[in-house]
Amino acid sequence: MPMAQSVARAGAGPLGDEPAFVLGDHVQSHRELAARAAAVAAGLRSVPALSRTWLPSGTRLLAIGTGNHRVFAELFTGATAGDGVCAVLDPQWGTERTRAVLDRLRPDLLVLSAGQKGTREAAGELGIRTLTAGDFAPGVYADGSGVRGGEPVTPGEVTPVDGLSSYETWLAEWAGADPAGHLVPGDDLAPFLVGFTSGSTGLPTAFHRSRRSWRISLAEGRKVWGMDEGQRTLAPGPLAHGLSLYALAECLESGAAFHGLPSFDAPAILREPSTAWARRLIVVPTMLTALCSAAADFGAQEAARHLASVRTVVSGGAKLPQRLLGPVAALLPRARVLEYYGASELGFVTVGSSGHATGPRDVGTAFPGVSLEVRDAQGAPVPPGTTGTVHVRTPLRCDGYVWGEGSFRQDGEWATVGDIGQLTEDGHLHLTGRGGMVITGGLNVYPSEVENALSRLEGIETALVTSVPDDYLGQALVAVVTGAAAGLGQSALRELCAAALPRYQVPRRFYTLATWPLTSSGKVARGRIEEWIAHEDARLVPLPGLSRE
Structure with a gap:
């Protein structure tokens, strides 16, 4: 419907x-x-x-x-x-x-x-x-106490x-x-939603989506997620991002109650009485990490009792780390943990149970109604076990871009966002890369976009941005910069970046160096810089204030 x-x-x-809609105390x-x-x-x-x-x-x-x-x-x-x-x-x-x-x-x-x-x-x-x-209004508490201006x-x-x-x-x-x-x-085929993804030029890329794509997705999702009016849902992330926005649409379409927070706050989830009725929890892996950490401070048994009604955890935006499965099982012992791989332009692509993953890069099997194919550089399908570009045939895909040059490409009934992976004989998709994109804290970031923004800042002559594995974020952005700004400390440079970049796009670490390594064509040798970062090469000098934690 x-x-x-x-x-x-x-x-x-x-x-x-x-x-129907609960947001904090509202x-x-x-x-x-x-x-x-x-x-x-x-x-x-x-x-x-x-x-x-x-x-x-x-x-x-x-x-x-x-x-x-x-x-x-x-x-x-x-x-x-x-x-x-x-x-x-x-x-x-x-x-x-x-x-x-x-x-x-x-x-x-x-x-x-x-x-x-x-x-x-x-x-x-x-x-x-x-x-x-x-x-x-400030000063309002759940029990109705609080004053403003003496009233x-x-x-x-x-x-x-x-x-x-x-x-x-x-x-x-x-x-x-x-x-x-x-x-x-x-109308089924008419646009109803404009969404945004990170753009390589610094401007978010806008795409539009038809009602039909989400109507099919919601109908198929009922089977996958067991969605009905009793599936009271807690989605504590930002509604401007697809994960929580889609969870809201599920609830509106099925008659289930939706619970969100004014901003993500892991302790608040364990503290607020109204979060205790949730049967579904919709999160990115970093939120689960924060929730498990908050539970340790809150008291593991009390936290588990508070979330005892949760029966389904849906994780998206990034691969759920294996190390997190134990703490999640302890916090939510009655819940099955599902995760999906998808893209803003494609919708759901695969879905799987974390307990049945066949490897750290296994993102499950095709979502209902979706077909998968891995192709080589010439566009020809490759055998199972061979790495190539993931292509998807799906009724859930968007209708194209309003503006911008994103990674979404169509080839007849098939489409791709440039992700790299391989299919197993039994249809499991293993993702090995996401083109030029980095997923940090469940959010998509193009390093080139951050580089462009850094290069426009006063005092930065050249900037290179890449990512490193991070236990909390999945991938953390790091930058190598030269110029007068390289004399600043980590905190000061992050503050300088905050004026030009959203918080999640500000690199977590900054380095500088005396001379950039170059390729034979005279370009910065990105691969060599990434090797130096990985091996903590002495030619890279951390800006003062770098924490190794």
């Missing part, structure tokens, strides 16, 4: 007063979600639609830049109802990148949280209509947005919109 229509039916049915019932999402859909249809070559005429595009916010579920549902399209922006981009995205995207309406002054000003300069959603504060109340175009005021104009009339299905 289409997602928006499912929300309308849940709101009008027996589930109406049950929790609880929104199915009935409340349906009513507010219908108002979003009605209000969005009243906004004049800009003309875009990649969207059907008259289609409205709403951009959500709030991050994890109490209004996210209603915005996402209302924006994608009917023929609407939604773009989810990542608050970690920073003002400069967000402005560049908005300049190309040109949404008909943008919703931000109250603290995003720089982005709001950039949108105003671009002439984009922007609404501001109030933030949670009691109601749990879930939001701060007023003085002098700004208020989302709540705008929404009130459309209060009373009928969910059954506004939360309606859209």
Whole structure:
């Protein structure tokens, strides 16, 4: 059933007063979600639609830049109802990148949280209509205590947005919109979502996806994940990233309750009473690492009791390290651990159980409805056990890029994002590389993108970025730099980078050197630098403050 229509039916049915969207202390019932999402859909249809070559005429595009916010579920549902399209922006981009995205995207309406002054000003300069959603009131606790300005504060109340175009005021104009009339299905083949991946130029690459791709994915996913209205889901990561966003869509489509957090906080998962009812936990491996570490501080037995209702753990974004399986089993003894390999442009590619992996690079077998093929450099299929480029035939793939040159390539019914691997005789896919991309903490990063940003910073003449294995992040970014900035310490250089890069793209370690090794063509010998890093060669000098932990 289409997602928006499912929300309308849940709101009008027996589930109406049950929790639908929980974010920290904020609880929104199915009935409340349906009513507010219908108002979003009605209000969005009243906004004049800009003309875009990649969207059907008259289609409205709403951009959500709030991050994890109490209004996210209603915005996402209302924006994608009917023929609407939604773009989810990542608050970690920073003002400069967000402005560049908005300049190309040109949404008909943008919703931000109250603290995003720089982005709001950039949108105003671009002439984009922007609404501001109030933030949670400070000092509010789960039991309702807390004050603001000497007055009691109601749990879930939001701060007023003085002098700004208020989302709540705008929404009130459309209060009373009928969910059954506004939360309606859209055309199967029409776009409904704009997603973003890391781009090699520093600008996030935008792709668009049809409703059909997610409708098929959700239908097949019910069989894989055992999804139904009883599968109360905890996805504590950022909703701007595909893992948590898709988990929210699963819950909206099935009538299950979704629980998120304003920001990832492993101790909060073990501390908050409302997280104890989760039956599914949707995470990247770094979150599981942090959760197991928090459990050790919290008390292993008490932590296990708190999460005793979890029956399924779904891990994605990076391969789950074997070393983590024991601690996860101790923390979640009743849960089966599933992991998947996929790509933003391809959707789910493989799925497997960590307990049945045949090796550290085994990412499982093909997701239902998906076919796999490994090809050589000439595009010819290779025998099992032979390494090549992974190609996928799937109805879950995106419809192409809105802008940018990403790794997604199509060849008739087949597509690839350039990942390298091999298939076994029994159909297990073993990934051996991901082209030029690095996965760090479950997030995709192109080293060339970071190099470009570093090279533009004052005091850096040349920069080379690569990655090294890391117990927590999977892969950690490291950089070698020359120029005046190489005289700075680790912390100072990281602070300099933070102005130009999202936090997850800032290298964890910095080195410098006297002379760059060159290839016969005069280019920096990247392979030799990587060897020096791996072997801690003395020709690489760590900047002061480097920790080996």
